[in-house]
Amino acid sequence: MITTEKRFMGYQDVTLNREKGWIEITINRPEKLNSLRDKTAEEILDILNEVEHDRDVRAVILLGSEKAFCTGIDTSEFTVAENGYFDFYRFRKRSRKVNRLFREVQGFTKPLISAIEGFALGGGLELALVGDIIVAGANARFGLPEIKLGMMPGGGGTQTLARLIGKPLAKELMWTGRRITAAEAERYRILNHVTEAGKALEKAREIAKSISENAPIPVMMTKSVIDRGVDMALSDGFEAEGDASFLLYFTKDRDEGLAAFREKRSPDFRGE
Incomplete structure:
Protein backbone atom coordinates (compact mmCIF):
# COMPACT_ATOMS: atom_id res chain seq x y z
CA MET A 1 0.00 0.00 0.00
CA ILE A 2 1.47 3.36 -1.07
CA THR A 3 1.10 6.31 1.28
CA THR A 4 1.96 9.96 0.74
CA GLU A 5 4.81 11.26 2.87
CA LYS A 6 3.45 14.03 5.08
CA ARG A 7 6.65 16.05 5.12
CA PHE A 8 6.57 16.32 1.33
CA MET A 9 2.94 17.37 0.99
CA GLY A 10 2.22 20.78 -0.49
CA TYR A 11 4.51 20.59 -3.50
CA GLN A 12 3.15 22.29 -6.60
CA ASP A 13 4.84 20.50 -9.48
CA VAL A 14 5.42 16.98 -8.19
CA THR A 15 3.71 14.37 -6.05
CA LEU A 16 5.42 11.79 -3.90
CA ASN A 17 4.42 8.23 -3.07
CA ARG A 18 6.31 5.84 -0.85
CA GLU A 19 6.66 2.09 -1.04
CA LYS A 20 8.63 -0.18 1.25
CA GLY A 21 12.18 0.33 0.01
CA TRP A 22 11.74 3.12 -2.51
CA ILE A 23 9.88 6.33 -3.37
CA ASP A 46 14.57 18.85 -2.36
CA ILE A 47 13.20 15.31 -2.31
CA LEU A 48 16.45 13.76 -3.51
CA ASN A 49 18.41 15.69 -0.89
CA GLU A 50 16.08 14.39 1.83
CA VAL A 51 16.10 10.75 0.77
CA GLU A 52 19.90 10.68 0.49
CA HIS A 53 19.83 10.47 4.29
CA ASP A 54 16.91 8.06 4.63
CA ARG A 55 18.22 4.50 4.96
CA ASP A 56 14.77 3.07 4.29
CA VAL A 57 14.76 4.60 0.80
CA ARG A 58 17.01 2.50 -1.40
CA ALA A 59 15.86 3.59 -4.85
CA VAL A 60 13.85 6.33 -6.56
CA ILE A 61 11.40 5.99 -9.44
CA LEU A 62 10.77 9.12 -11.51
CA LEU A 63 7.65 9.22 -13.70
CA GLY A 64 5.18 11.46 -15.44
CA SER A 65 1.74 10.82 -16.91
CA GLU A 66 0.37 8.45 -19.50
CA LYS A 67 0.68 11.21 -22.10
CA ALA A 68 4.09 12.60 -21.21
CA PHE A 69 6.99 11.70 -18.95
CA CYS A 70 8.52 15.13 -19.54
CA THR A 71 8.68 17.30 -22.65
CA GLY A 72 11.73 19.34 -21.75
CA ILE A 73 12.20 22.81 -20.35
CA ASP A 74 9.22 25.13 -20.03
CA THR A 75 9.85 27.65 -22.81
CA SER A 76 8.24 30.45 -20.78
CA GLU A 77 11.45 30.44 -18.71
CA PHE A 78 13.63 31.14 -21.74
CA THR A 79 12.90 34.86 -21.53
CA VAL A 80 15.97 37.02 -20.94
CA ALA A 81 15.70 40.66 -19.96
CA GLU A 82 17.04 43.28 -22.35
CA ASN A 83 20.79 43.68 -21.84
CA GLY A 84 20.59 40.83 -19.35
CA TYR A 85 22.33 38.04 -21.22
CA PHE A 86 25.48 37.98 -19.10
CA ASP A 87 23.39 38.09 -15.93
CA PHE A 88 21.35 35.16 -17.22
CA TYR A 89 24.57 33.31 -18.06
CA ARG A 90 25.73 33.66 -14.46
CA PHE A 91 22.28 32.66 -13.19
CA ARG A 92 22.27 29.58 -15.44
CA LYS A 93 25.79 28.66 -14.41
CA ARG A 94 25.39 28.96 -10.66
CA SER A 95 21.79 29.30 -9.55
CA ARG A 96 19.22 28.07 -12.06
CA LYS A 97 17.55 25.03 -10.51
CA VAL A 98 16.87 23.26 -13.82
CA ASN A 99 20.58 23.31 -14.68
CA ARG A 100 21.46 22.16 -11.19
CA LEU A 101 18.99 19.27 -11.52
CA PHE A 102 20.81 17.73 -14.49
CA ARG A 103 24.17 18.09 -12.76
CA GLU A 104 23.16 16.89 -9.32
CA VAL A 105 21.12 13.86 -10.37
CA GLN A 106 24.40 12.41 -11.65
CA GLY A 107 25.81 12.62 -8.13
CA PHE A 108 22.76 11.10 -6.40
CA THR A 109 24.07 8.02 -4.59
CA LYS A 110 20.95 5.85 -4.87
CA PRO A 111 19.58 4.20 -8.03
CA LEU A 112 17.20 6.39 -10.02
CA ILE A 113 14.81 4.59 -12.37
CA SER A 114 12.80 6.52 -14.97
CA ALA A 115 9.42 4.98 -15.86
CA ILE A 116 8.37 6.53 -19.16
CA GLU A 117 5.02 6.60 -20.90
CA GLY A 118 4.26 9.01 -23.72
CA PHE A 119 6.73 11.72 -24.65
CA ALA A 120 10.27 12.04 -23.31
CA LEU A 121 11.61 14.93 -25.36
CA GLY A 122 14.49 17.38 -25.03
CA GLY A 123 15.24 17.93 -21.37
CA GLY A 124 12.84 15.12 -20.50
CA LEU A 125 15.02 12.58 -22.27
CA GLU A 126 18.13 14.25 -20.86
CA LEU A 127 16.73 13.93 -17.35
CA ALA A 128 16.17 10.20 -17.84
CA LEU A 129 19.68 9.83 -19.28
CA VAL A 130 21.38 11.27 -16.19
CA GLY A 131 19.55 8.67 -14.11
CA ASP A 132 20.51 5.01 -13.98
CA ILE A 133 17.80 2.82 -15.52
CA ILE A 134 15.06 3.60 -18.05
CA VAL A 135 11.89 1.56 -18.48
CA ALA A 136 9.34 2.58 -21.12
CA GLY A 137 5.89 1.60 -22.25
CA ALA A 138 5.47 0.66 -25.89
CA ASN A 139 3.75 3.98 -26.59
CA ALA A 140 6.72 6.08 -25.46
CA ARG A 141 8.42 8.44 -27.89
CA PHE A 142 11.90 9.90 -27.49
CA GLY A 143 13.82 12.71 -29.11
CA LEU A 144 16.10 15.71 -28.80
CA PRO A 145 14.25 18.18 -31.05
CA GLU A 146 16.06 21.37 -29.99
CA ILE A 147 17.62 21.77 -33.44
CA LYS A 148 14.16 22.43 -34.86
CA LEU A 149 13.87 25.45 -32.55
CA GLY A 150 17.26 26.87 -33.44
CA MET A 151 18.80 25.48 -30.27
CA MET A 152 20.76 22.45 -29.10
CA PRO A 153 20.56 20.14 -26.08
CA GLY A 154 21.60 21.88 -22.87
CA GLY A 155 20.93 19.27 -20.19
CA GLY A 156 23.88 17.04 -20.98
CA GLY A 157 22.40 15.26 -23.98
CA THR A 158 25.41 15.78 -26.23
CA GLN A 159 27.51 13.98 -23.61
CA THR A 160 25.24 11.31 -22.15
CA LEU A 161 23.65 10.13 -25.37
CA ALA A 162 26.92 10.02 -27.31
CA ARG A 163 28.54 7.95 -24.57
CA LEU A 164 25.57 5.60 -24.55
CA ILE A 165 24.93 4.97 -28.25
CA GLY A 166 28.05 6.32 -29.95
CA LYS A 167 28.78 9.58 -31.72
CA PRO A 168 27.40 8.89 -35.24
CA LEU A 169 23.93 7.88 -34.10
CA ALA A 170 23.78 10.57 -31.42
CA LYS A 171 24.66 13.20 -34.02
CA GLU A 172 21.98 11.94 -36.39
CA LEU A 173 19.27 12.08 -33.73
CA MET A 174 20.28 15.58 -32.62
CA TRP A 175 20.87 17.02 -36.09
CA THR A 176 17.56 15.74 -37.48
CA GLY A 177 15.56 16.17 -34.28
CA ARG A 178 13.53 13.09 -35.17
CA ARG A 179 11.53 11.16 -32.63
CA ILE A 180 12.08 7.48 -32.12
CA THR A 181 9.83 4.75 -30.75
CA ALA A 182 10.39 2.72 -27.61
CA ALA A 183 11.36 -0.25 -29.77
CA GLU A 184 14.02 1.83 -31.54
CA ALA A 185 15.27 3.23 -28.24
CA GLU A 186 15.63 -0.28 -26.85
CA ARG A 187 17.51 -1.36 -29.99
CA TYR A 188 19.88 1.58 -29.54
CA ARG A 189 20.43 0.50 -25.90
CA ILE A 190 18.90 3.71 -24.51
CA LEU A 191 16.34 1.66 -22.58
CA ASN A 192 16.67 -1.26 -20.21
CA HIS A 193 13.16 -2.58 -20.85
CA VAL A 194 10.08 -1.97 -23.01
CA THR A 195 6.74 -3.02 -21.56
CA GLU A 196 3.17 -3.02 -22.74
CA ALA A 197 1.73 0.48 -22.86
CA GLY A 198 0.84 1.58 -19.35
CA LYS A 199 3.05 -1.03 -17.66
CA ALA A 200 6.33 0.90 -17.32
CA LEU A 201 5.74 1.79 -13.66
CA GLU A 202 4.93 -1.82 -12.85
CA LYS A 203 8.27 -2.94 -14.29
CA ALA A 204 10.13 -0.09 -12.58
CA ARG A 205 8.63 -1.17 -9.26
CA GLU A 206 9.76 -4.73 -9.88
CA ILE A 207 13.33 -3.49 -10.41
CA ALA A 208 13.18 -1.14 -7.41
CA LYS A 209 11.96 -3.97 -5.18
CA SER A 210 14.79 -6.23 -6.32
CA ILE A 211 17.36 -3.48 -5.67
CA SER A 212 15.89 -2.60 -2.27
CA GLU A 213 16.28 -6.18 -1.06
CA ASN A 214 20.05 -6.02 -1.54
CA ALA A 215 22.74 -4.34 0.55
CA PRO A 216 22.58 -0.58 -0.14
CA ILE A 217 26.24 0.24 0.44
CA PRO A 218 27.52 -2.07 -2.36
CA VAL A 219 24.78 -0.65 -4.60
CA MET A 220 26.06 2.86 -3.87
CA MET A 221 29.69 1.86 -4.39
CA THR A 222 29.10 0.04 -7.68
CA LYS A 223 27.07 2.98 -8.97
CA SER A 224 29.95 5.33 -8.17
CA VAL A 225 32.64 3.11 -9.67
CA ILE A 226 30.67 2.43 -12.88
CA ASP A 227 29.78 6.09 -13.40
CA ARG A 228 33.34 7.31 -12.80
CA GLY A 229 35.02 4.37 -14.45
CA VAL A 230 33.63 4.91 -17.94
CA ASP A 231 35.79 8.02 -18.22
CA MET A 232 38.89 6.38 -16.75
CA ALA A 233 41.64 4.31 -18.26
CA LEU A 234 40.91 0.62 -17.70
CA SER A 235 43.77 0.28 -15.23
CA ASP A 236 42.46 3.22 -13.19
CA GLY A 237 38.98 1.70 -13.24
CA PHE A 238 40.34 -1.57 -11.90
CA GLU A 239 42.10 0.35 -9.12
CA ALA A 240 38.93 2.24 -8.18
CA GLU A 241 36.91 -0.96 -8.13
CA GLY A 242 39.49 -2.73 -5.98
CA ASP A 243 39.53 0.05 -3.40
CA ALA A 244 35.74 0.23 -3.21
CA SER A 245 35.41 -3.54 -2.98
CA PHE A 246 37.93 -3.72 -0.15
CA LEU A 247 36.07 -1.09 1.89
CA LEU A 248 33.01 -3.36 1.98
CA TYR A 249 34.96 -5.79 4.18
CA PHE A 250 34.31 -3.40 7.06
CA THR A 251 30.50 -3.24 6.71
CA LYS A 252 28.04 -5.08 8.94
CA ASP A 253 25.96 -5.88 5.87
CA ARG A 254 28.82 -7.97 4.47
CA ASP A 255 28.89 -10.04 7.67
CA GLU A 256 25.10 -10.35 7.53
CA GLY A 257 25.14 -11.42 3.90
CA LEU A 258 27.70 -14.14 4.51
CA ALA A 259 25.91 -15.34 7.65
CA ALA A 260 22.58 -15.50 5.82
CA PHE A 261 24.19 -17.48 3.00
CA ARG A 262 25.61 -20.01 5.45
CA GLU A 263 22.35 -20.27 7.36
CA LYS A 264 20.25 -20.52 4.18
CA ARG A 265 18.01 -17.57 5.06
CA SER A 266 17.19 -14.17 3.59
CA PRO A 267 19.62 -11.45 4.74
CA ASP A 268 18.49 -8.43 6.74
CA PHE A 269 20.53 -5.60 5.22
CA ARG A 270 20.49 -2.30 7.14
CA GLY A 271 22.89 -0.12 5.22
CA GLU A 272 25.56 -0.39 7.90
Whole structure:
Protein backbone atom coordinates (compact mmCIF):
# COMPACT_ATOMS: atom_id res chain seq x y z
CA MET A 1 0.00 0.00 0.00
CA ILE A 2 1.47 3.36 -1.07
CA THR A 3 1.10 6.31 1.28
CA THR A 4 1.96 9.96 0.74
CA GLU A 5 4.81 11.26 2.87
CA LYS A 6 3.45 14.03 5.08
CA ARG A 7 6.65 16.05 5.12
CA PHE A 8 6.57 16.32 1.33
CA MET A 9 2.94 17.37 0.99
CA GLY A 10 2.22 20.78 -0.49
CA TYR A 11 4.51 20.59 -3.50
CA GLN A 12 3.15 22.29 -6.60
CA ASP A 13 4.84 20.50 -9.48
CA VAL A 14 5.42 16.98 -8.19
CA THR A 15 3.71 14.37 -6.05
CA LEU A 16 5.42 11.79 -3.90
CA ASN A 17 4.42 8.23 -3.07
CA ARG A 18 6.31 5.84 -0.85
CA GLU A 19 6.66 2.09 -1.04
CA LYS A 20 8.63 -0.18 1.25
CA GLY A 21 12.18 0.33 0.01
CA TRP A 22 11.74 3.12 -2.51
CA ILE A 23 9.88 6.33 -3.37
CA GLU A 24 8.12 7.47 -6.54
CA ILE A 25 8.33 11.09 -7.71
CA THR A 26 5.67 12.02 -10.26
CA ILE A 27 6.11 15.16 -12.34
CA ASN A 28 2.64 16.69 -12.22
CA ARG A 29 2.27 19.56 -14.70
CA PRO A 30 -0.27 18.07 -17.14
CA GLU A 31 -1.21 21.45 -18.59
CA LYS A 32 2.43 21.84 -19.69
CA LEU A 33 2.99 18.21 -20.71
CA ASN A 34 5.21 17.91 -17.63
CA SER A 35 7.79 20.37 -18.89
CA LEU A 36 10.35 21.46 -16.31
CA ARG A 37 10.49 24.89 -14.75
CA ASP A 38 12.74 25.99 -11.91
CA LYS A 39 10.02 25.16 -9.37
CA THR A 40 9.81 21.58 -10.67
CA ALA A 41 13.56 21.15 -10.46
CA GLU A 42 13.67 22.69 -6.98
CA GLU A 43 11.08 20.24 -5.68
CA ILE A 44 12.77 17.19 -7.19
CA LEU A 45 16.12 18.31 -5.78
CA ASP A 46 14.57 18.85 -2.36
CA ILE A 47 13.20 15.31 -2.31
CA LEU A 48 16.45 13.76 -3.51
CA ASN A 49 18.41 15.69 -0.89
CA GLU A 50 16.08 14.39 1.83
CA VAL A 51 16.10 10.75 0.77
CA GLU A 52 19.90 10.68 0.49
CA HIS A 53 19.83 10.47 4.29
CA ASP A 54 16.91 8.06 4.63
CA ARG A 55 18.22 4.50 4.96
CA ASP A 56 14.77 3.07 4.29
CA VAL A 57 14.76 4.60 0.80
CA ARG A 58 17.01 2.50 -1.40
CA ALA A 59 15.86 3.59 -4.85
CA VAL A 60 13.85 6.33 -6.56
CA ILE A 61 11.40 5.99 -9.44
CA LEU A 62 10.77 9.12 -11.51
CA LEU A 63 7.65 9.22 -13.70
CA GLY A 64 5.18 11.46 -15.44
CA SER A 65 1.74 10.82 -16.91
CA GLU A 66 0.37 8.45 -19.50
CA LYS A 67 0.68 11.21 -22.10
CA ALA A 68 4.09 12.60 -21.21
CA PHE A 69 6.99 11.70 -18.95
CA CYS A 70 8.52 15.13 -19.54
CA THR A 71 8.68 17.30 -22.65
CA GLY A 72 11.73 19.34 -21.75
CA ILE A 73 12.20 22.81 -20.35
CA ASP A 74 9.22 25.13 -20.03
CA THR A 75 9.85 27.65 -22.81
CA SER A 76 8.24 30.45 -20.78
CA GLU A 77 11.45 30.44 -18.71
CA PHE A 78 13.63 31.14 -21.74
CA THR A 79 12.90 34.86 -21.53
CA VAL A 80 15.97 37.02 -20.94
CA ALA A 81 15.70 40.66 -19.96
CA GLU A 82 17.04 43.28 -22.35
CA ASN A 83 20.79 43.68 -21.84
CA GLY A 84 20.59 40.83 -19.35
CA TYR A 85 22.33 38.04 -21.22
CA PHE A 86 25.48 37.98 -19.10
CA ASP A 87 23.39 38.09 -15.93
CA PHE A 88 21.35 35.16 -17.22
CA TYR A 89 24.57 33.31 -18.06
CA ARG A 90 25.73 33.66 -14.46
CA PHE A 91 22.28 32.66 -13.19
CA ARG A 92 22.27 29.58 -15.44
CA LYS A 93 25.79 28.66 -14.41
CA ARG A 94 25.39 28.96 -10.66
CA SER A 95 21.79 29.30 -9.55
CA ARG A 96 19.22 28.07 -12.06
CA LYS A 97 17.55 25.03 -10.51
CA VAL A 98 16.87 23.26 -13.82
CA ASN A 99 20.58 23.31 -14.68
CA ARG A 100 21.46 22.16 -11.19
CA LEU A 101 18.99 19.27 -11.52
CA PHE A 102 20.81 17.73 -14.49
CA ARG A 103 24.17 18.09 -12.76
CA GLU A 104 23.16 16.89 -9.32
CA VAL A 105 21.12 13.86 -10.37
CA GLN A 106 24.40 12.41 -11.65
CA GLY A 107 25.81 12.62 -8.13
CA PHE A 108 22.76 11.10 -6.40
CA THR A 109 24.07 8.02 -4.59
CA LYS A 110 20.95 5.85 -4.87
CA PRO A 111 19.58 4.20 -8.03
CA LEU A 112 17.20 6.39 -10.02
CA ILE A 113 14.81 4.59 -12.37
CA SER A 114 12.80 6.52 -14.97
CA ALA A 115 9.42 4.98 -15.86
CA ILE A 116 8.37 6.53 -19.16
CA GLU A 117 5.02 6.60 -20.90
CA GLY A 118 4.26 9.01 -23.72
CA PHE A 119 6.73 11.72 -24.65
CA ALA A 120 10.27 12.04 -23.31
CA LEU A 121 11.61 14.93 -25.36
CA GLY A 122 14.49 17.38 -25.03
CA GLY A 123 15.24 17.93 -21.37
CA GLY A 124 12.84 15.12 -20.50
CA LEU A 125 15.02 12.58 -22.27
CA GLU A 126 18.13 14.25 -20.86
CA LEU A 127 16.73 13.93 -17.35
CA ALA A 128 16.17 10.20 -17.84
CA LEU A 129 19.68 9.83 -19.28
CA VAL A 130 21.38 11.27 -16.19
CA GLY A 131 19.55 8.67 -14.11
CA ASP A 132 20.51 5.01 -13.98
CA ILE A 133 17.80 2.82 -15.52
CA ILE A 134 15.06 3.60 -18.05
CA VAL A 135 11.89 1.56 -18.48
CA ALA A 136 9.34 2.58 -21.12
CA GLY A 137 5.89 1.60 -22.25
CA ALA A 138 5.47 0.66 -25.89
CA ASN A 139 3.75 3.98 -26.59
CA ALA A 140 6.72 6.08 -25.46
CA ARG A 141 8.42 8.44 -27.89
CA PHE A 142 11.90 9.90 -27.49
CA GLY A 143 13.82 12.71 -29.11
CA LEU A 144 16.10 15.71 -28.80
CA PRO A 145 14.25 18.18 -31.05
CA GLU A 146 16.06 21.37 -29.99
CA ILE A 147 17.62 21.77 -33.44
CA LYS A 148 14.16 22.43 -34.86
CA LEU A 149 13.87 25.45 -32.55
CA GLY A 150 17.26 26.87 -33.44
CA MET A 151 18.80 25.48 -30.27
CA MET A 152 20.76 22.45 -29.10
CA PRO A 153 20.56 20.14 -26.08
CA GLY A 154 21.60 21.88 -22.87
CA GLY A 155 20.93 19.27 -20.19
CA GLY A 156 23.88 17.04 -20.98
CA GLY A 157 22.40 15.26 -23.98
CA THR A 158 25.41 15.78 -26.23
CA GLN A 159 27.51 13.98 -23.61
CA THR A 160 25.24 11.31 -22.15
CA LEU A 161 23.65 10.13 -25.37
CA ALA A 162 26.92 10.02 -27.31
CA ARG A 163 28.54 7.95 -24.57
CA LEU A 164 25.57 5.60 -24.55
CA ILE A 165 24.93 4.97 -28.25
CA GLY A 166 28.05 6.32 -29.95
CA LYS A 167 28.78 9.58 -31.72
CA PRO A 168 27.40 8.89 -35.24
CA LEU A 169 23.93 7.88 -34.10
CA ALA A 170 23.78 10.57 -31.42
CA LYS A 171 24.66 13.20 -34.02
CA GLU A 172 21.98 11.94 -36.39
CA LEU A 173 19.27 12.08 -33.73
CA MET A 174 20.28 15.58 -32.62
CA TRP A 175 20.87 17.02 -36.09
CA THR A 176 17.56 15.74 -37.48
CA GLY A 177 15.56 16.17 -34.28
CA ARG A 178 13.53 13.09 -35.17
CA ARG A 179 11.53 11.16 -32.63
CA ILE A 180 12.08 7.48 -32.12
CA THR A 181 9.83 4.75 -30.75
CA ALA A 182 10.39 2.72 -27.61
CA ALA A 183 11.36 -0.25 -29.77
CA GLU A 184 14.02 1.83 -31.54
CA ALA A 185 15.27 3.23 -28.24
CA GLU A 186 15.63 -0.28 -26.85
CA ARG A 187 17.51 -1.36 -29.99
CA TYR A 188 19.88 1.58 -29.54
CA ARG A 189 20.43 0.50 -25.90
CA ILE A 190 18.90 3.71 -24.51
CA LEU A 191 16.34 1.66 -22.58
CA ASN A 192 16.67 -1.26 -20.21
CA HIS A 193 13.16 -2.58 -20.85
CA VAL A 194 10.08 -1.97 -23.01
CA THR A 195 6.74 -3.02 -21.56
CA GLU A 196 3.17 -3.02 -22.74
CA ALA A 197 1.73 0.48 -22.86
CA GLY A 198 0.84 1.58 -19.35
CA LYS A 199 3.05 -1.03 -17.66
CA ALA A 200 6.33 0.90 -17.32
CA LEU A 201 5.74 1.79 -13.66
CA GLU A 202 4.93 -1.82 -12.85
CA LYS A 203 8.27 -2.94 -14.29
CA ALA A 204 10.13 -0.09 -12.58
CA ARG A 205 8.63 -1.17 -9.26
CA GLU A 206 9.76 -4.73 -9.88
CA ILE A 207 13.33 -3.49 -10.41
CA ALA A 208 13.18 -1.14 -7.41
CA LYS A 209 11.96 -3.97 -5.18
CA SER A 210 14.79 -6.23 -6.32
CA ILE A 211 17.36 -3.48 -5.67
CA SER A 212 15.89 -2.60 -2.27
CA GLU A 213 16.28 -6.18 -1.06
CA ASN A 214 20.05 -6.02 -1.54
CA ALA A 215 22.74 -4.34 0.55
CA PRO A 216 22.58 -0.58 -0.14
CA ILE A 217 26.24 0.24 0.44
CA PRO A 218 27.52 -2.07 -2.36
CA VAL A 219 24.78 -0.65 -4.60
CA MET A 220 26.06 2.86 -3.87
CA MET A 221 29.69 1.86 -4.39
CA THR A 222 29.10 0.04 -7.68
CA LYS A 223 27.07 2.98 -8.97
CA SER A 224 29.95 5.33 -8.17
CA VAL A 225 32.64 3.11 -9.67
CA ILE A 226 30.67 2.43 -12.88
CA ASP A 227 29.78 6.09 -13.40
CA ARG A 228 33.34 7.31 -12.80
CA GLY A 229 35.02 4.37 -14.45
CA VAL A 230 33.63 4.91 -17.94
CA ASP A 231 35.79 8.02 -18.22
CA MET A 232 38.89 6.38 -16.75
CA ALA A 233 41.64 4.31 -18.26
CA LEU A 234 40.91 0.62 -17.70
CA SER A 235 43.77 0.28 -15.23
CA ASP A 236 42.46 3.22 -13.19
CA GLY A 237 38.98 1.70 -13.24
CA PHE A 238 40.34 -1.57 -11.90
CA GLU A 239 42.10 0.35 -9.12
CA ALA A 240 38.93 2.24 -8.18
CA GLU A 241 36.91 -0.96 -8.13
CA GLY A 242 39.49 -2.73 -5.98
CA ASP A 243 39.53 0.05 -3.40
CA ALA A 244 35.74 0.23 -3.21
CA SER A 245 35.41 -3.54 -2.98
CA PHE A 246 37.93 -3.72 -0.15
CA LEU A 247 36.07 -1.09 1.89
CA LEU A 248 33.01 -3.36 1.98
CA TYR A 249 34.96 -5.79 4.18
CA PHE A 250 34.31 -3.40 7.06
CA THR A 251 30.50 -3.24 6.71
CA LYS A 252 28.04 -5.08 8.94
CA ASP A 253 25.96 -5.88 5.87
CA ARG A 254 28.82 -7.97 4.47
CA ASP A 255 28.89 -10.04 7.67
CA GLU A 256 25.10 -10.35 7.53
CA GLY A 257 25.14 -11.42 3.90
CA LEU A 258 27.70 -14.14 4.51
CA ALA A 259 25.91 -15.34 7.65
CA ALA A 260 22.58 -15.50 5.82
CA PHE A 261 24.19 -17.48 3.00
CA ARG A 262 25.61 -20.01 5.45
CA GLU A 263 22.35 -20.27 7.36
CA LYS A 264 20.25 -20.52 4.18
CA ARG A 265 18.01 -17.57 5.06
CA SER A 266 17.19 -14.17 3.59
CA PRO A 267 19.62 -11.45 4.74
CA ASP A 268 18.49 -8.43 6.74
CA PHE A 269 20.53 -5.60 5.22
CA ARG A 270 20.49 -2.30 7.14
CA GLY A 271 22.89 -0.12 5.22
CA GLU A 272 25.56 -0.39 7.90
